[in-house]
Amino acid sequence: MSTQKLHELAKTIRSKNAGVNKITFDIIFRDAAEYERVKRSGVLSRERVAALYGIAGERISDFVAYDPAFAIKFTIYRSRPSGSAGDGDIFGAQQYAPLLDLDIPA
Numbered sequence: 001m002s003t004q005k006l007h008e009l010a011k012t013i014r015s016k017n018a019g020v021n022k023i024t025f026d027i028i029f030r031d032a033a034e035y036e037r038v039k040r041s042g043v044l045s046r047e048r049v050a051a052l053y054g055i056a057g058e059r060i061s062d063f064v065a066y067d068p069a070f071a072i073k074f075t076i077y078r079s080r081p082s083g084s085a086g087d088g089d090i091f092g093a094q095q096y097a098p099l100l101d102l103d104i105p106a
Helices: 032-041 045-051
Strands: 001-004 008-017 021-031 058-067 070-077 103-105
Touching: 008 103, 021 032, 032 070, 032 103, 045 070
Parallel strands: none
Antiparallel strands: 001 103, 008 021, 021 070, 058 070
8 A cells, every 4th residue: 555654745744832732733634635545544543642642532622623724733732841851852843753654545
């Protein structure tokens, strides 16, 4: 089966701080075809994200496919508050990397 990496299909893959206790992730596509392909594949799901990040599903506060913007968005609770001792990414901007190489079936 032919696949492509998520970063080849998405226009934007990013993570950012969403308050002191959350990090939010955005995957935005150029057009409806790429967006629908990824959405239909089931590769980006609440369960898959939890497994990918090695977290319990309860740490995902929101998971939304937003059709008008061709975007998939999810938010996770941080393991420790932003800026606290041991927090390695105060802005949450370096957390998207595991998403880049997800294989999306044709």
